[in-house]
Amino acid sequence: MKPVYESFLDVTSDIPDGAVLMIGGFGLVGIPENLILALAERDVRNLTVISNNCGVDDWGLGLLLQRRQIRKIIASYVGENKEFERQVLAGEIEVELIPQGTLAEKIRAGGAGIPAFYTPAGVGTPAAEGKETRVFGGKEYVLEHALRADFSLIRAARADRMGNLVYNKTARNFNPMMAAAGAVTIAEVEELCETGTFDPDEIHTPGIYVQRLIVGRQQKRIERRTVRA
Template sequence: MNKLYPDAASALADIVRDGQTVAVGGFGLCGIPEALIAALRDSGVRNLTAISNNAGVDGFGLGQLLESRQIRKMISSYVGENKEFERQYLAGELELEFTPQGTLAEKLRAGGAGIPAFFTRTGYGTLVAEGKEVREFNGVLHILEHALVADIALVKAWKADTAGNLVYRRTARNFNPNVATAGRITVAEAEIIVEAGELDPDEIHTPGIFVHRLVHNPLPEKRIEQRTTRQGD
């Protein structure tokens, strides 16, 4: 099965639809699938539900899709420095399901593991708990949280092989592993792609069985030089 596509647009062309739920890896501006987000914007799909720790910043990352009004609902843990995110929410133009950061990560992990729901202490006694089942375990009250599964998951890897095995680099190993497993169709972009069998099995973070499509998005030369300089300092 050939998982490698020539570009992000072709990798998304026949799978994106209006009204889908899309999970996106990354934390702030770290480890976000830039090429795939841009291709999603250019596809023109609308009324998306986006699952992501946050929505980037104005004009960058998922902030682009907020500006183009392609996102109907955000499921996230952080509004951040995105003024358009804040404006749309306060104006009633954007639905927001605010979720504690650790709970959001676990909802994605559970979705990828086939666990439909779980109980957690986080959020009990706050607005987060409204309308949710409460149970007592060992004398402590917990709330029921449902897992998240997305129609499409978009992730960013540092290195991949042609079988779709992924390696994340440093802090880019944030929400990406959980997002990768929580998608019915997972599309990954990677800076480096090698042949199957070239990766050490011990360095693989996301097994290729979770990845359906792969796009090569190499670093521009300037960023490679900057990274090399930082490593040498």
């Protein structure tokens, strides 16, 4: 059985200043909302955050940006966050932008124990500067190293008490691979089920990758609402 915490402050209490964090989600879909709020409340500093993007100005990782808690962000794009853009242009934050598929594979490789791999994405662009390249089958590839984190903060729809996770639709984005690539994985879930509830075929993340569970209600904000005129 995995420990189930009652407090988001308690479940994140040993995340120190300077930690490397993977934080799941795509835009605002599938982000661990309450775990991020706990980091903001604890005022943890000098974080290196690995995430697809950095939320919006007033929600998700944007809250940590506002409080200047992030020292470096490793992501695939700036997204809808004006404060992120401002900090990047002002040189106030260190940013490593990586092609989205490459970012996903770097995380997946980290969870699989693969130290590095070659990819054609980014060859001949600034993304490949200073990196080793090789030619395979007449095509040039760039060497990319895997990513791992001290803590992975992820979000799932349901968990059982063994830590097996099931995601809801597009919330199954970066969460499964990040769950495997963290030394300690904390899963924020909407529903906790008894062991044996899930059919083995519906489990997206096996419990072996999860160290801590906590149940929390989600606001599920919409990143950009578009309606007809």
